[in-house]
Amino acid sequence: MAGPQQEAAGPRPTSRDVARVAGVSQATVSLVLGDKWRGRVAEPTAERVRAAARELGYRPNIAARNLRLGRTRTALLVVPALTNEFFARVYTGAARVAARHGFGVVLYPSPDGVGPARDPFDSARASLDGVLASSMASEALATIRGDELPLVMLDSDPAGSRGATTVNLDIADGIRQVTEHLLGLGHRRVLHLAADVDSWTFVVRARALAAALDGTGTSVRTVAAPLSVESARTVAETALTAPGPRPTAIVCDDDFLAAGACKAARRLGLRVPEDLSVTGFDDLTLATAVEPELTTVRLPAEEFGERGMASLLAVLDGHTPGTETLPVHLVPRGSTGPAPSGS
Structure with missing residues (x-):
């Protein structure tokens, strides 16, 4: 049996190899590994393809696929400030979902917490596939013309979000x-x-x-x-x-x-x-x-980021997600007690 080093030295496995091991067509492999299989490929078949890819150590050629699709597979997360723990948690959740779909996340903070920041891109449209933005940093969208890209707004008025999908907290x-x-x-x-x-x-x-x-x-x-x-x-x-x-x-x-x-x-x-x-x-x-x-x-900051990124990916796939509102809950601790007597 060949060890890991011998396997690594051999020919790089292809999607055709995955299709052969899984007993499916290359088109099916493309759908499953491109996360486009739902509603088109049965779940057991999709799992068989994933198992074959893992067994062979197959990794899709992301650069070639991006060129073919005309995508950079990069999303922008617009937040007020990186020093705010809440938005750091939002990023963690968003990046987790993005990574599962082969996307990277670029952070774009406003230098003073709110308002516009310097545009880090010569052309946002050429550099990005979509934008996930907090309402607290919405002015930054004008700086990078981010509202001209597929957009999902976080914690934002659904009636004033330029028709963008919104994900809110209650x-x-x-x-x-x-x-x-x-x-x-x-x-x-x-x-x-x-x-x-x-x-x-x-x-x-x-x-x-x-x-x-x-x-x-x-x-x-x-x-x-x-x-x-x-x-x-x-x-x-x-x-x-x-x-x-x-x-x-x-x-x-x-x-x-x-x-x-x-x-x-x-x-x-x-x-x-x-x-x-x-x-x-x-x-x-x-x-x-x-x-x-x-x-x-x-x-639920991390879940907030996860739901926001999932909505953006759905928009990029041509869907129109509805407004989503996540529940919140009170955590009583020692800073509250009965009103002083006689008050």
């Missing part, structure tokens, strides 16, 4: 879960620490909070802060020392803002959660690094 339901949690703990004075970012996803948070608190006898005040811990601390300190009854709970648009709110509370001598409850959004690693740990809404 942000409104996440806020509803937060408000039900706080109302159940007796809170009726709420401060909304909003992200000072002009993006649909944060507009949804504000609208959902107002809707969830409507008719509950709860007062809510909104202040905005840039997405950083220190900015949030400064804004929260000012809001907590403003004239009038102090809020008993702060609903934050993300975990960084919530961490800043907790720092503000400590500087003012307030205990979390005995004097002030704080909630976040995202469930980043930061949420369990602070003390007390944050009550927050967990977003």
Whole structure:
């Protein structure tokens, strides 16, 4: 029996060899290994082809196939910033699905977190097959003319996405879960620490909070802060020392803002959660690094990236996926508790 080294030194196996071992035509091999077999080749036959390819050590000639198809097999992922853990997880999920289909993923971050970045391509249309873009970095699409390519938008208003397929998170339901949690703990004075970012996803948070608190006898005040811990601390300190009854709970648009709110509370001598409850959004690693740990809404970031890339690949195959919305859920931790007595 030939060992691995002897096999490696022999002739490179071809699709004809795979077809012979699997007992099928070369056309069937092409369909299966090109991931075009569904609805055209039976599952047992497809598995037989894959098994034959593994046995022979067959690898398709990607360069030749790309030239034949007129594709680069490259997708662009447009995100606000690589330093944000959420978008790093989105990339992980997107790249995992892309790799299974022989695609590469190029990251395109905005240098200041939002807004346009320098175009890294002479011609996006010549360099890319399609684009997966976060609504928080949608301005970058104009820079690279990415909206002229097959496009899937993440966390974006379906009505304003230029007809692109959208994959969303159920942000409104996440806020509803937060408000039900706080109302159940007796809170009726709420401060909304909003992200000072002009993006649909944060507009949804504000609208959902107002809707969830409507008719509950709860007062809510909104202040905005840039997405950083220190900015949030400064804004929260000012809001907590403003004239009038102090809020008993702060609903934050993300975990960084919530961490800043907790720092503000400590500087003012307030205990979390005995004097002030704080909630976040995202469930980043930061949420369990602070003390007390944050009550927050967990977003399935990797699955989000996976679904987004799967939708883009479907678009590239000529399909029109519908809008997809992924569920989110509240993770109660130590930063929330009953409203202070007498509040």
